[in-house]
Each structure stands twice: as C-alpha cells, then as structure tokens.
Amino acid sequence: MELINLNKKYPQVAYLGFLFNFHKECSNFICWRCSKNSSMKCLCFLKTSLNINNPIFISVNNDYVHQGNENFISATKIKNAIVEKAKLTSNSLCIMYLYIIDFDYCSHK
Ligand SMILES: [Zn+2]
Numbered sequence: 001m002e003l004i005n006l007n008k009k010y011p012q013v014a015y016l017g018f019l020f021n022f023h024k025e026c027s028n029f030i031c032w033r034c035s036k037n038s039s040m041k042c043l044c045f046l047k048t049s050l051n052i053n054n055p056i057f058i059s060v061n062n063d064y065v066h067q068g069n070e071n072f073i074s075a076t077k078i079k080n081a082i083v084e085k086a087k088l089t090s091n092s093l094c095i096m097y098l099y100i101i102d103f104d105y106c107s108h109k
Helices: 070-088 092-107
Strands: 002-004 012-015 018-025 030-034 045-048 057-060
Touching: 002 070, 012 045, 012 070, 018 045, 018 070
Parallel strands: none
Antiparallel strands: 002 012, 012 018, 018 030, 030 045, 045 057
C-alpha cells in the first residue's frame, strides 16, 4: 500500500495497481473508494487506520470488476506532478504535456 498525491486535500492510496480515493472517516477506520467507482461502477473499497497522514492497511474487498494496473498508478503520479508544476509556471510545454496525458487517460477509459 502506498500513499500518493500528498499535495491534495486528501491523498490517494495505491494498492496492487488499484487506486483509491478518500471516501469517509468512520469511527474505527477510514474508508477509501476505488477510483473506478464512477467510470466502471466498481464498488471495491479499502479500509485503513484513522491517521490520514500515515494510514495502516486494514482490509480490502476483492470484488473487483476490473484488473489492477500499475501503469495506471504511475501515470496518475506523473499527471499529478505535472498538474502541480503547471500551477507554478506558465510554461506552455508543461501545459501541453498535461493535455496529452489527459487525452491518453480519457481515451483508455
Ligand atoms: Zn475497483
């Protein structure tokens, strides 16, 4: 399990090629929902301990409707890094990269 995109309000969790977004905080754990929740109607979720900055893996349901994809995780990390860079610069090359990556991502959904 790896915490990524730490610059966001809520980080994301990468696990076995799946990406999870913060969903809600329950009494004993944090619930993270699969990033394919809306696009693929995937209901898989992951539970961690309550510390958002250093969550400890508790469990994951295995009712996947799709395969994990490490490349998708890598692409998400790179995309996030470029988004951050683009915020700090008016570098048009940077914005062009962003456009290309986004296009690539969208065409594989
Ligand atoms: Zn899923």
